[in-house]
Amino acid sequence: MKFYFTLAALAALTLVACQNSTPTYPARQPPPGLLEAPDAIAAGARLFVSRCASCHGKTSEGRSPRADFFQPPAPDFSDPVYQHKDPAYLFWRIEVGKNAEPFRSQGSVMPAWRGLSDREIWQLVAYLKKRSV
Numbered sequence: 001m002k003f004y005f006t007l008a009a010l011a012a013l014t015l016v017a018c019q020n021s022t023p024t025y026p027a028r029q030p031p032p033g034l035l036e037a038p039d040a041i042a043a044g045a046r047l048f049v050s051r052c053a054s055c056h057g058k059t060s061e062g063r064s065p066r067a068d069f070f071q072p073p074a075p076d077f078s079d080p081v082y083q084h085k086d087p088a089y090l091f092w093r094i095e096v097g098k099n100a101e102p103f104r105s106q107g108s109v110m111p112a113w114r115g116l117s118d119r120e121i122w123q124l125v126a127y128l129k130k131r132s133v
């Protein structure tokens with residue numbers, strides 16, 4: 001009995017450990033200077049309001065009431081932790097959305113934004129990193 005309990009506890013721990021580890025994603029470099037360029041950040045802000053704010057934004061930006069019920073929730077990019085996120089990670093998440101593990105299994109509703117150009121995705125990354133500033 002004790003053995004099975006230990007086994008179950010170990011399995012649960014492994015699951016938790018796997019969920020918390022950052023998944024692997026492609027290494028990418030933004031175009032030089034883009035992340036700091038005011039016009040790129042402004043372009044990213046416009047894209048954010050038109051495509052992302054319904055889930056990630058504030059009510060004044062058009063946040064939808066259903067956004068409060070997503071599980072997992074859509075993160076709030078005004079949290080300063082986003083200033084320090086790897087730009088390549090943010091790019092990858094915008095590009096693949098929920099179509100990667102562990103997000104798919106978690107029931108994520110984050111869309112994949114493959115219709116955007118690489119430049120537009122970098123502009124969004126530039127904005128997300130500055131949204132809390």
Ligand code: HEC
Pocket residue numbers: 047048051052053054055056070071072073074075090093094097098103108109110111113124
């Ligand atoms: C339909 C609602 C919805 C829309 C629209 C949406 N997202 Fe998301 N997004 C989510 C949810 C829910 C999550 C959390 C689950 C996950 O990570 O997949 C998420 C996660 C993310 C993450 C990962 C954050 C992290 O800390 O790992 C990024 C980056 C992101 N979204 C960027 C965007 C951008 C940029 C746009 C607009 C181009 C956008 N999202 C539009 C729902 C949405």
